[in-house]
Amino acid sequence: MSLAEEKNQELHAGSTIPDEWFRPLKKESQDAEKVSRPSLSYWSDAWQRLLKNKLAMTGLLFLVLLALLAIFGPIFSPHSVREINLPNQNMAPSAEHWFGTDELGRDVFTRTWYGARISLFVGLMAALIDFFIGVIYGGISGYKGGRADNIMMRIIEILYGLPYLLVVILLLVVMGPSLTTIIVALSVTGWVGMARIVRGQVLQLKHLEFVLASQSFGAKTRRIIRKNLLPNTMGPIIVQMTLTVPTAIFAEAFLSFLGLGIQAPYASWGVMANDALPTILSGDWWRLFFPALFISLTMFAFNVLGDGLQDALDPKLRE
Amino acid sequence: MEKILEVKDLEVTFKTYGGEVKAVRGVDFHLMKGETLAIVGESGCGKSVTSNSIMRLIPSPPGKIANGSIVYKGRDITNLSDKEMRKIRGVDISMIFQDPMTALNPTLTIGDQLTEGLKQHQNITSGEAKKQALEMMKLVGIPNPDERLKQYPHQFSGGMRQRMVIAMALICDPDLLIADEPTTALDVTIQAQILDLFGKIQERTGVSIILITHDLGVVAKIADRIAVMYAGKIIEVGSKREIFYDPKHPYTQGLLNSVPRLDIEEDNLIPIDGTPPDLFSPPQGCPFTARCPFAMEVCDKVYPAPSKLSSTHKVGCWLQDERAKHVSNIAGARQ
Amino acid sequence: MLGYILKRFVIMVVTILIIVTLTFILMHAIPGSPFNEERGTSEAVQANLQAHYHLDEPLYVQYLLYLKSIVTFDFGPSIKQPTSTVNDLLGRGFPISLELGLVSVIVAVISGILLGIIAALRHNGLIDYFAMTIAVLGISIPNFILATQLIQTFAVQLKILPAATWSSPQHMVLPVLALATGPMAIIARLTRSSMLEVLTQDYIKMARAKGLSPYKIVFKHALKNALMPVVTILGTLLAGILTGTFVLEKIFAIPGMGKYFVESINNRDYPVIMGTTVFYSAFLIIMLFLVDIAYGLLDPRIKLHKKEAE
Numbered sequence A: 001m002s003l004a005e006e007k008n009q010e011l012h013a014g015s016t017i018p019d020e021w022f023r024p025l026k027k028e029s030q031d032a033e034k035v036s037r038p039s040l041s042y043w044s045d046a047w048q049r050l051l052k053n054k055l056a057m058t059g060l061l062f063l064v065l066l067a068l069l070a071i072f073g074p075i076f077s078p079h080s081v082r083e084i085n086l087p088n089q090n091m092a093p094s095a096e097h098w099f100g101t102d103e104l105g106r107d108v109f110t111r112t113w114y115g116a117r118i119s120l121f122v123g124l125m126a127a128l129i130d131f132f133i134g135v136i137y138g139g140i141s142g143y144k145g146g147r148a149d150n151i152m153m154r155i156i157e158i159l160y161g162l163p164y165l166l167v168v169i170l171l172l173v174v175m176g177p178s179l180t181t182i183i184v185a186l187s188v189t190g191w192v193g194m195a196r197i198v199r200g201q202v203l204q205l206k207h208l209e210f211v212l213a214s215q216s217f218g219a220k221t222r223r224i225i226r227k228n229l230l231p232n233t234m235g236p237i238i239v240q241m242t243l244t245v246p247t248a249i250f251a252e253a254f255l256s257f258l259g260l261g262i263q264a265p266y267a268s269w270g271v272m273a274n275d276a277l278p279t280i281l282s283g284d285w286w287r288l289f290f291p292a293l294f295i296s297l298t299m300f301a302f303n304v305l306g307d308g309l310q311d312a313l314d315p316k317l318r319e
Numbered sequence B: 001m002e003k004i005l006e007v008k009d010l011e012v013t014f015k016t017y018g019g020e021v022k023a024v025r026g027v028d029f030h031l032m033k034g035e036t037l038a039i040v041g042e043s044g045c046g047k048s049v050t051s052n053s054i055m056r057l058i059p060s061p062p063g064k065i066a067n068g069s070i071v072y073k074g075r076d077i078t079n080l081s082d083k084e085m086r087k088i089r090g091v092d093i094s095m096i097f098q099d100p101m102t103a104l105n106p107t108l109t110i111g112d113q114l115t116e117g118l119k120q121h122q123n124i125t126s127g128e129a130k131k132q133a134l135e136m137m138k139l140v141g142i143p144n145p146d147e148r149l150k151q152y153p154h155q156f157s158g159g160m161r162q163r164m165v166i167a168m169a170l171i172c173d174p175d176l177l178i179a180d181e182p183t184t185a186l187d188v189t190i191q192a193q194i195l196d197l198f199g200k201i202q203e204r205t206g207v208s209i210i211l212i213t214h215d216l217g218v219v220a221k222i223a224d225r226i227a228v229m230y231a232g233k234i235i236e237v238g239s240k241r242e243i244f245y246d247p248k249h250p251y252t253q254g255l256l257n258s259v260p261r262l263d264i265e266e267d268n269l270i271p272i273d274g275t276p277p278d279l280f281s282p283p284q285g286c287p288f289t290a291r292c293p294f295a296m297e298v299c300d301k302v303y304p305a306p307s308k309l310s311s312t313h314k315v316g317c318w319l320q321d322e323r324a325k326h327v328s329n330i331a332g333a334r335q
Numbered sequence C: 001m002l003g004y005i006l007k008r009f010v011i012m013v014v015t016i017l018i019i020v021t022l023t024f025i026l027m028h029a030i031p032g033s034p035f036n037e038e039r040g041t042s043e044a045v046q047a048n049l050q051a052h053y054h055l056d057e058p059l060y061v062q063y064l065l066y067l068k069s070i071v072t073f074d075f076g077p078s079i080k081q082p083t084s085t086v087n088d089l090l091g092r093g094f095p096i097s098l099e100l101g102l103v104s105v106i107v108a109v110i111s112g113i114l115l116g117i118i119a120a121l122r123h124n125g126l127i128d129y130f131a132m133t134i135a136v137l138g139i140s141i142p143n144f145i146l147a148t149q150l151i152q153t154f155a156v157q158l159k160i161l162p163a164a165t166w167s168s169p170q171h172m173v174l175p176v177l178a179l180a181t182g183p184m185a186i187i188a189r190l191t192r193s194s195m196l197e198v199l200t201q202d203y204i205k206m207a208r209a210k211g212l213s214p215y216k217i218v219f220k221h222a223l224k225n226a227l228m229p230v231v232t233i234l235g236t237l238l239a240g241i242l243t244g245t246f247v248l249e250k251i252f253a254i255p256g257m258g259k260y261f262v263e264s265i266n267n268r269d270y271p272v273i274m275g276t277t278v279f280y281s282a283f284l285i286i287m288l289f290l291v292d293i294a295y296g297l298l299d300p301r302i303k304l305h306k307k308e309a310e
Helices: A003-014 A042-052 A054-076 A108-144 A146-161 A164-175 A179-215 A220-257 A269-276 A285-313 B047-054 B082-088 B110-121 B126-139 B158-170 B188-205 B216-222 B240-245 B250-257 B297-301 B322-334 C002-029 C043-053 C059-071 C086-121 C126-140 C143-157 C169-199 C202-209 C214-252 C257-266 C270-298 C300-309
Strands: B003-016 B019-032 B036-040 B063-072 B093-096 B176-180 B208-213 B225-230 B233-239
Touching (some): A042 A054, A054 A108, A054 A285, A108 A179, A108 A220, A108 A269, A108 A285, A146 A179, A146 C002, A164 A220, A164 C214, A220 A269, A220 C143, A269 C143, A285 C126, A285 C143, B019 B036, B019 B063, B036 B047, B047 B176, B047 B208, B093 B158, B093 C202, B110 B158, B110 C214, B158 B188, B158 C202, B216 B240, C002 C059, C086 C126, C086 C270, C126 C169, C143 C214, C202 C214, C214 C257, C214 C270
Parallel strands (some): B036 B208, B093 B176, B176 B208
Antiparallel strands (some): B003 B019, B003 B063
């Protein structure tokens, strides 16, 4: 029994209720509309929930650190990314070379942060391009509706069936491997998922506009769009973008590993892993270990952050 | 007449993201054999949680029966094991759900879903199960039962689905049927048919019914007694006649005034202002105080003990106190 | 149902046609054409190419003849291996790749579904947490990275499993493990979330209200509904596993199609690239079609939908 109820019983039992309590309650102390729970705005609520998700926050922290290292990491290193030093080839990690050196004596530490630049750049660019194409295509499809929507959705359905890595390989073979072509090739096939999501959100929006117009909410319209619509529509888009990044990073590493990645002197993690493949048997573990570790950690970080965002942004879970 | 069910001081809480919700806060009621009790209230008042507690179907965690007892035929079922409870579900106590569109499994045939309860609880051959299933479908008014048995839920209309849900609830011949908003999701004409079906079934089987609803029209049609719930408490209980013609709680009065009736002009409908209190931190006094036109200082501070007005009529309201005469006179005059 | 199959079939044919056309256009878009100016190709190879691609004909004739050759399953000669045709390479490599892919799919599907169900039933428990940690790791570690680490651990250091080639069941363990882990993780996560959602459905509550045993509720009422979304992503997973075989065959020196494909990419053996791409794409698209049909068979609602449409 709660404290209030105990007190309640006490009052009944002792009949200690004073007569003057039976006066009508003054109106100003009555507030039927009073909200007793603090109402958080959608974004700060989502942020609070994300903060509580330890795994997602670890991911976010890692990504921030990685971005900083990608930008400033090479500054800490006395070695340049293309500095070839044949006498120093395949040296184990030391005070001079923190992550060791590769078969041309290049510093793995420095190259790892250059790899981070490329991986993050490819991932972010792919997500951004997907976002723009997806918003335009999905937006038109959802907004136009009817026949146009029907045709556009059929096209998406067909594109969805294409094995995207094969198409990307084909494009790279033709266009020749470079950073730009990798991003273009990934975007050619990658926007389909985003377009689907945006279309779904636009359909919701249309429906809501219709409802708003018919009920003439007036000044409240803007508020409703900001409070209800944007959170509902932006949530899935943000999550999709977050999850596009690791897919693109994987694709870049995969293609580099196939020999279709960017060319020397620049190094992506996939290229570094591919170059290090012969060392599996020789015992020069650091060659493979560092690029492998950072690809995996980065993908892991984006995945858990995406999961966390999904949980935090999904209004359905809000009770 | 024997008491089939007695619920005493039931408290149910849910742990949620925002804190602990006290969904049901000390509910008492009983049910006689062959009787229909309606539990009425706005959505979120705890009526569905109450009925789910009787079936022990509260998702746990986060839900929990925190206090009280539910005595079915002399046995407290709040602390039965899951296994023991499974022998009661469907056989002794059955339940009908609100939305027939989601209550049936889309990937299993109607016949399979109708007979699985029988097969679970009785040692029975498939042929015998099918025979009983066909009989039951006839009882609930499904034409061509032989053919319908092989079909999937999506091939049934909403009304037909609800008939099937009722058939599934009744197939093991339970003594207590809990119907949670059984007609809310249906068209008005179908609603009437389903309500008639309840009457017919009760006549045939003598089953006791707990009807959970927010629709006073449904209540008027089939209930014997009515319990009005508000913010996790039963605030007034009485026979149908007492509640409809002599409602004592301002909330019950408000509820009746807000229902469209043929003899009242639409303009004269009086909505109840405001919203129910937040059950994260329920008020210590009467939960209706904030919306009550006759609220007194005492209402805000102390929860009123129930006053017994007749052998069946009980109400928890300070207006029943002698010291509130000056206010209750106004209340009486207004009504 | 028939209408549904027909619609899917049309989409399948169109998709294959797009892939074939795309390959044709892209190969002809390569600056300086891959066929006639390739350095180091012998006279004989040139003649073969000339004969197969009809390079002296107008482009649309070439296209039509190319379509014809694909329909008749003739992918032409290899540039770098003058004695082999693309068909020879496919015939040698594909059965091995198929074996690797198929075993991986089976391992991924069975273990993924089991892991997902267990995690869902122990929702928020220790097993759930453990299973989902494995799943996120499985999604995050690229298959080729996992492969290298598996070799280093089990073949180089512990020396309990062979590191390369494809000659006995032991040889299959590491490549299959590397290939199946990612898809398994995806299936486990999807099964779990879909199972959790299904378990909150009214019909599950109704099944409980009937007094059914937990076993019946999970396996009869929940599982089939929960697996519907898993079936829909099988096609995508197949594509992932198939492309995954390319790198894994390279790492484990498995003489499958992927090995020839990667070689052909590295030395720009265009007919092999084209042939393999078209063959694999068609294979995948047909698989996707079959998955769609299977989905239609599993979900009774789709049948009705089409009946009404007819």
